[in-house]
Amino acid sequence: METFQEYLQAWPAERRAAAAANATEADVLAALQKEILQPADFLALLSPAAAPHLESMAQRARDLTLRFFGRAVNIFTPLYISDVCTNQCRYCGFNAKNKQPRRHLSIDEAAAEADVIADKGFQHILLLTGDARHLSSPQYIADAARRIKPRFASVGVEVYSLTTDEYRLLVDAGVDSMTMFQETYNPDLYAWLHPVGPKHDYGFRLNAPQRAAEGGIRSIGVGALLGLESFEQDAFATGLHAWWLQRHYPGVDMSVSIPRICPHEGSFDVQYAVDDRQLVQYVTAMRCFLPRAGITCSSRESAFMRDHLVPIGVTRVSAGVSTAVGGRATEDLHNPGQFEITDCRSLEEMAASLAGIGYQAVLKDWEDPVAV
C-alpha cells in the first residue's frame, strides 16, 4: 500500500512554494465557495493571497465548526511520565545534551500522578515520554496506560514512533488515541534538526500515524511545529497528511495540532516565526479543508489566543498543564519541562472561560465500545 511519504512526493517543496506564490484572489474566493476542498484549494487558503480575506475565512470556519462540533470543546490534560531522551533535537527542552535533572516515573508513580489528575475531574489524558526505548519501552507505556485506564474515559499517547505491532500493544492496553508531531515535513531540515538519536529517521516518523491506524488506534493527531520551516510549506503538508490519512483510514478520527515553537531550555533561533494572523489563517484554512477533523490547541498559546481560536475552529484544548515529569502528586517541580506554558489555567478556569464565550467544556467524549 502507498505510504504518505510516497504520496507527498507528488507535492514537492518547489510545487508547494510555487502554488502558494501563484495563488490568486480568485483562487481564494473560489475555495471559500466550495463544499469539498481539494489540496490545491487548501494551499490557496494558506497563501499570501488569502491574507486579506481572513475575516471571510473565519466566518466560514465558524459556520463549519458550529455545524459539526457545535459549541462543545473537548478538554484533556497531558501527563509526562518520562523526560529521559536519547535524541538531540535542536529546538527541544528534552534534548539529551541539556544538562537538566531527568526523571522516569515508575508505574506506581505514574498512577499516583494520574490519580491526582482524575481527582480534578479530567477524563481524557495524554501520556508523554521522551524517546528512550531502553527505559520508556512500548511495554512500559502499555503498562502505564493499562494501570490508569480505569480512571479515564480516554487514554492517548504522544510518544516516539512505534511499529504497527507496538501500536497494537498499546491498543490492547486501552490506548485509543495517538498524536505524532512530524515537526517539519522538509526532509533536509528535519535531518539537520534531529542530528542524533532514533528520531533522525524521517520516514519512520512520517509513516507512524499510518502504522498507528493499522495497529487499531482510533483517533490520530498530526502536527508540525510551526516556525521551523516556512509557514505555507509545513502548514500545507500537515493538512495534506491529515487529509490523506482520513481518505485511507476512514474509520480513524483525525485531528490536527497547531503548535508554535516556544522558548525552552537551551536556545534555538526561530527562522520562520508564525504570527497571530498566520495562525488564524492556518486554523481557518484547516477547518475549511477538513470540516470534521478535530483541531487541538495546546497551552503553548496564551489564554487570549485560545479563547479566540475556539469559535473559529479549535475543538480540543488542554488545561491544568504541566510539562514536567512528576510534580502533581509529589509537588516535586524539579525541572522546567519540555517547553514553557503560556496558558496556566486549571480545568475549572478553562471551563469558566469557555462558558464565558458561550462554549461548553466537554470532559467525557468517548466510551470505548471494545472495553465495555
Next chain:
Amino acid sequence: MNNDPFILGGVTLASRLFIGTGKYGADSLIPAVAEASGAEVITVAMRRVGKQQDTQGIMGHIPPHMRLLPNTSGARTADEAVRLARLAHAAGCGDWIKIEVISDTRHLLPDGYETAKATEILAKEGFTVLPYINPDLYVARACAEAGAAAIMPLGAPIGTNRGLRTREMVGILIEEIDLPIIVDAGIGRPSQACEAMEMGAAACLVNTAIASSSDPVSMARAFGAAVRAGRDAWLAGPGAVKAQGQGAEASSPLTGFLR
C-alpha cells in the same frame, strides 16, 4: 385530547419531535430546549455519559419525564454498537437504543450492513431498536425484518443542516416500510421538518439545527410547532397539485351546478 398518538415500542408519545443533547454551549440549556420543543424523547450519546450517572454530567440536565434514547455514536461495527447498547441498559438508560454505526469519519454516513446486524442482535435481546440508516430500501427492509421498532433515515449527512436532500428515497421508505419512519440528521430548518411530516414521516429527530442556532430555545419551539403543523397537514391530506400548463382550477367551479 390527542387523537393522533404516536405509539413507539409500546409507548404512547404526544410529540413527534425528538431532540438531541449534543453541541450545546452548555448542557444547562437542555431543560429549556426540551420544554420549548414539547419533545418527549431525547437522544444522548453513550460516549458522553459518565460511568456513574451523577447530576454533574449531561444526564443531570435531562428532564425526568423525558424518554431516553441512548445512541451508539462512536461505534464502528455491529459488535461495538451492541456493547454500547448493553452498557446503556446497564447504566439505567432504559431499553430504547438508536443504532449508529459509522466507520467513515469523513462523511459520517452510517454502515447499513453493520447496522442491520446490530439491530437483529439487540431486538432479540428485547431492546426497542431504532436504526439510523441511509434511506436505502434494502437496508430498511433488513432492519425491519431484524426487529426494528422504527427506521431512522437521514435527510442529509449529520450536522449539515441541508434539509431533505434524500426526499425521494425517504418517500419510498414511507411508502414501502410498515414501520414508523423517523427522519434523522440533516434537517436544518423548521420548514424542512414540516416538509418531512407532510410527506408522512412519523417523527423527526433534530439536534444540530437547534443546538447551533443563535437562540436554541426559540428554535426548539419553532421545530415543535413545525412538526405539529406538518403532521396536521399529513392527516388533513393536501389537495392535489396541478401540473404546470393545466391552468388554474377555481375553488368554486363554474360547472359545479351540473352535479
